Amino acid sequence: MKYIPVIGLEIHAELMTETKAFCGCSNSFGQDKNSNTCPVCLALPGALPVLNQKAVQLAISAGLLCGSEITPITIWDRKNYFYPDLAKAYQISQLYAPICVGGGLEVNGRYIRFNRIHLEEDAGKLLHERGSSIIDYNRAGVPLIECVTEPDIRSSDEAVEFVEKFRRILIYGDICDGKMEQGSLRVDANISIMPENSIALGTRAEIKNINSFRFLKRAIEFEIERQTELLSNGGRIVQETRRYDEVSGETFSMRSKEDAHDYRYFPDPDVLPLIISAEDVEEIRNTLPEPPNKRYDRYVNKYMISGRDADTILAERATADFYDAVINEGADPKAAANSIKGELLRLLGEKAVKEIPVSPKDFAKALELASNLKISQDGLKAAITYMFQTGEGIDKALKEKNLIITENQDLIKAVIAEIVAEDPDLATRYKAGENKLFSYLFGQCMKKLKGKALPQSINLELIKELTE
Ligand SMILES: [Zn+2]
DSSP states (O other): OOEEEEEEEEEEEEOOOSBOSSSSOBOOTTOSTTOSOOTTTTTOTTOOOOOOHHHHHHHHHHHHHTTOEEOSEEOOEEEEOOOTTOTTSEEEEOSSSOSEEOOEEEETTEEEEEEEEEEEEOOOEEEEETTEEEEEGGGTTOEEEEEEEOSOBOSHHHHHHHHHHHHHHHHHTTSOOOOGGGTSEEEEEEEEEEETTOOSOOOOEEEEEEOSHHHHHHHHHHHHHHHHHHHHTTOOOOOEEEEEETTTTEEEEEEEOOOGGGGTOEEOTTSOOEEOOHHHHHHHHHHOOOOHHHHHHIIIIISOOOHHHHHHHHTSHHHHHHHHHHHHTTOOHHHHHHHIIIIIHHHHTTSOOSOOSSOHHHHHHHHHHHHTTSSOHHHHHHHHHHHHHHOOOHHHHHHHTTOSOOOOHHHHHHHHHHHHHHOHHHHHHHHTTOTTHHHHHHHHHHHHTTTTSOHHHHHHHHHHHHHO
16 A cells, blocks of 8 residues: 655744843853753742743744734643753643744645744753763753644655745744754654545654754654554554654654643743734834745746755855845846856855855946956956955956956957967868858967957957958
């Protein structure tokens, strides 16, 4: 029997706030253990939480960028469980009225729906060092959003692409830094399989805390294979939580999967319901950047650049913003895309792109000069490199690098004569009808006159010389 994979994701993204979700402790990564803590996030008696407004704004931003509805009255629930990294023995989360509902993202022409995005606080971290375990509460109370999709995903590749898209949106919106290696973005995958042509969903297994795209792909593929083999051999899938082992590439059972009622959710009496007005939502909407998926559509459909080039430009928001700025200066979208991916990204190399040290106006000017044949393509590259390395403008680059082509007709004639003289037989054969020799002779002239004459001028002179 053929089975179809059914995959739903829960993506946890830590928010880029200054402080934690319910206290004033710093939300910065990599500090000394337990240095970012206070009575609230350590759950000392009598301490009360105060909701972080910025965290709410970022959660709403995430929803708006993905087409979700914002809930007008959102409430806070306690999710109760015991674990050493959870000092309160409950997590403040949202079960019944999540802050964002619905929305989704298109992946490869298929729309993957969001069930919800809710706001909650992270737990601390257990570190196992030299035979003992240490609890670090710096992460306890860090605000995060959990984005839950409907089980609309059908393959590991689709899952990876979905997370990549969502992650990019969060980064563009300054919502989450997307650093999976630091745990800022973690994925749980719910996977089941169902027989082809069936409509009843199979029993699912949940794989927890996947922190790289590669592991996400491998974990899903392993799990599909495991379940297929099990069902094909007459076995039964049990609902459980599994762990992906990065070394063996396999998933292992951790515990039987719990349902919401196991956590005895109830409204948190310490945090008041939050009323979000339509005006609040509009105010936030007005601060949002155009999301990368929309930009992709604009680049490909309006500017007619390839999807691959669009992806390259969109990989970093700084590059995409630069591209848009260059186009706003009137540059040709295709020429701008070529120079950005060819020259600019080569110059940036592995450096993290925060600010590009060339003004979009000067960049656009350089492209214009090249398209009007005032400078050569090599001259264009030289101009971009000069501006990038010195921070100077285009005028200085043209002067310093002597880039403007000033044609000398006598020089062009002399070079052509020289090349024809080197092998007079070629000219004779061309005149006798071997047309294809033209491009060879033209190439030789281009080589000798590099940067000193326009191809058009060489072309014209060469025709004259050969037809005389
Ligand atoms: Zn605190």
